[in-house]
Amino acid sequence: MGSGDAVLEVRNLSVDFALPTTRLRAVDNVSFTVYADDVYALVGESGCGKSTLAAALLDLVPEPGVIASGDVLLRGTNVRSMTADQVRRARMAQIAMVFQAAMSSFNPVVTIGSQVEHVLEAHPEVWPDRREGLEYFDHLLEMVRLPGSRMRGRFESQLSGGMKQRVAIAFACVLKPSILVLDEPTTALDVVNQRLVIDVLKDLREKLGVTVVFVTHDLSVVAELATMVAVMYAGRMVQIAPIDTIFYDRRRHPYVQALLSSIPNVLQPGRAARSIPGQVPRLDQLPPGCRFAPRCPLAEQVCLRDDPELIGDSHHNAVACHPLNRHNSAADGGQELVPGRAVNGA
Amino acid sequence: MLSYILRRSLISFFVIFVVISGSFFLVRMMPGNPMQVLYQQLVQQGGLTPQEIDAEIKVYYGLQPHGPLLSQYFQYLADVAQGNFGRSIAVSSATVAHIIKQALPWTVFLSAASLLVTFVLGILIGTIMAAFRKGAMAKVLTLVTSFFSAVPAYVSALILIWQVAAIHHFFPAQGAYSPSVPVGFNLAFIGSVLDHAVLPVTAAVITGFGGWALMMKGSTTSTMGADYIRASKSWGLTQRRITQTYIGRNSMLPIVTNLALALGGLFGGALFIETFFTYPGVAYYMVQAIDNRDYPVMMGCFIVVTTATVLANFLVDLFYPLIDPRIARPGGAARGAAERRKSEAAEQATAQPGVAA
Known part of the structure; x- marks a missing residue:
């Protein structure tokens, strides 16, 4: 366990929430290293800072949160010293996130396929030919056990909860990221879909070689999926x-x-x-x-x-x-x- | 789709019918009638005994109201169905259709101009407030817009008439055009029309833009807090794309609905504005007709306003699915849901036999 390259290194990371009267430290001086073949679980109760930590990896902490100190290294490159545009390019291309609210993380008035195109358009270096990118997305959809091309014309509202979660996972992989971060990937799913998501993640890790980091409070999912566990309190x-x-x-x-x-x-x-x-x-x-x-x-x-x-x-x-x-x-x-x-x- | 339009058309006709019937009886229940209005006028002129006045009225109208109310109602329905809205009681020799035909273009012109300026200004200010919602400027703007949206139209109209027209004579405060210019497609006439429209439009904009601005701010702010906006940031999309396709399109949804409904209001006119500026639009004639108990003109105006509103609602329902796919296409609603269930079931059966079984 823990062999391969260090793909993600977090050093002394602290995240503050600046409220009108005080500053609350939601993540306090946290360090950990994720290696390429880890399946890394961040575990803790609600409010322990695990989701905030996951969001901080790509500077996506929701306001009024700010990264107070610390470093995030992606294959040795410090995200904290990148320019805003470099961070934008690293998002999804290097670390892809599937938020806890995967159910509502698609634009409701645009088809899933158009949103894939928006992503491809924002990262032209990954798929210079957009058509290939779309075909790869279809391939990913099949990998998450959904009928490929038929999903692209759909709107988010036309998918069920379990389908959305899997579409979100396939979507996150479209730029071949080295790390896939999932926030509570199985929460709000029935056990059949939980099983499915776990299987899908195992598959993706094996076939695409993507390093999976996930946040959960569910120890049974940890037991199923993780190789490394980091517990926060x-x-x-x-x-x-x-x-x-x-x-x-x-x-x-x-x-x-x-x-x-x-x-x-x-x-x-x-x-x-x-x-x-x-x-x-x-x-x-x-x-x-x-x-x-x-x-x-x-x-x-x-x-x-x-x-x-x-x-x-x-x-x-x-x-x-x-x-x-x-x-x-x-x-x-x-x-x-x-x-x-x-x-x-x- | 066709059956949907047919169904909606029938419902629309029914609504119009209900409004016609309701207002027919309501109008007749109002205290006073056209005869009494004339009687009062003649009494005020003085010099006539009540008997003489009665005789005068009978001569003037040449008729006595006859037949019970119910048969008048059915007669009216039959007339309206044939496109005959009757004649004005107060304005002799004018048909209701003629009055409305004259008034409607003015109302549409004034309301459309007001709506256009109000909407553009409101959306602009609302977007600025949402974009810089943390700054001091947004706080000031919120205060200002809230204040203006609370100012009633009659106050803004009166202040404008008093300050701008009466004291400083910048713009005329009465009518739709100057009586001294020849009516027609010429520069002097168009200039006069625009000149006369300035104050009514300004009065409407002052009271109207705040509502649009606050609505736009609210809609944009709530869209910016949506999960998919945060997600789209995590996808590394460009700010331009996020603003246009993710924030912009979604925050415009409620605005478009309201705009479409406001379009229905174009034909009703602004009651206070047209009255205060003696602007010869539908609302102006409607108020006059109410004062004179001019039943046919009142009814005609009500029908125009109702039909416009019902039509606007109908169009919103028809075209809304085009901008928001979550609203099922008319007639396609049931099919869409069934399709989803079907594909889901098929997927569970074929793609993961181990799990489904």
Whole structure:
């Protein structure tokens, strides 16, 4: 896992929302690297900053959000030092996005085919001959299991939700991007269409060699699709690790542990799903130390005081947690942590 | 499609029929009648006893209203169906058709000129407000447009008549053209018509442009916040393309609807404007007819206004699908939906047998 070239590198990225009275930091000092053959999942609860982070990759944070600091490197080129026109050209040609609102991300009064043409016209260097671009789009449509040429004459309103999501995915690939970013690709779809979208993404990755980065709160989709998982909590990255570490290794961040415990287990029907006590802190009322400390069963005094750093190699296991990191540095064993001097009780 | 037009035409005729019937009885229910209006006029002139006045009225009209209201109604319907709108009661020897034929061109000219200026100015200001919606200028413009859209037409008309016409004599405040110029296609006449149109048009624009501007601003702002605008940015489209095809076309949709409906209003004329500027349009005659209880002229004007509005609505329904494909084509609506369901089902069955099964 994680071999190949680094296609996307995010370094110390922070995104602020400038409100009339305050500035809220929605994404706080986040770093991660995506390699060519990763399927990268950004996981977290609503409001943890994962969608904002995805949008920040191509400077598409909706107002009043602004990138406060940090770098985004596309195959080594810093997006943050590009001119506006260079960023425009990189959009979709290098990183293509499928927004959470894929259902409404097409212009309702223009046919899908015309919108493909608008894209081709804006990026003449990718498909100098527009006809070839359109044929490639038909080919992509077939790859996402839709009847090719027939979709082009349609309007967005003539497609069902599941069809729209797949058309949006095919659409995003038309300029052969190296990275495909999907925000909640399976949310708002029924299970049949969820399955279909997951299969389609696996296919595209295999056949087109596109690196898939997706944002989700659904751990079952992560289990199906991802090879790398980055978990966010209240604007911070709390753990980055390969999928197996997240699901099978016990050295996970207490928040990740809690997330996993909140999923009902079909193999152990007797075991009830547990919700995480407390709430995600508001961005204007962040606790001083670790942001998860007030809800954490392992929290100690140091957690309430000091902000933990993300320590470790993300290809192995990088965690931002005081007790866990102390434990890891003491012995690289696979033991589950026993709450010791926990302040919240277990 | 043809059956749709037929159906809509029948509905339109029905609406016109209902309005004719309703206004026929409403008009008759108004206190007073043409005889009483004449009676009052003669009383005010003085010098006549009530008996003499009664006799005068009978001589003047040479008739007594006869027949019950219901039979008058059916008679009127039969006349209208044959294109006969009757004669004016107040203006002797004028048929209603003749009055309307004379008044309509003036109304259409004045309303069209007002609408054109109002619309262009409103859309322009609205677009500027939406484009620079964060700046101080947009705040000022919003305030100004809100203020003007709240000014009633009679206030703007009165202020213009008082300031521009009465005090400074910049433009005439009465009539459609100067009586001293020969009527016809000559420079003096056209100049006089334009000269006389300045104040009424200005009065209409002052009260009208604010509404269009605020509508345009609202429509554009909400379109700019749409998901597909953000998506189109992520596609790396040029700003020009996004503005034209993505923001522009979508934000114009509600504006086009309103414009089409405003076109229906062209024939009704602006009540206050035409009255204040004694502009000889449909609305002017309508108000006069109401004052004189001139039933046939009133009814004629109502029919013109109603027909124009109904026709405009009909045309909007007919042509709207061309600019907004989400509105099903007339007659094609059911087929479109069925087609979608069918293709979806076929797709599920053939493309992913594993999943569908």
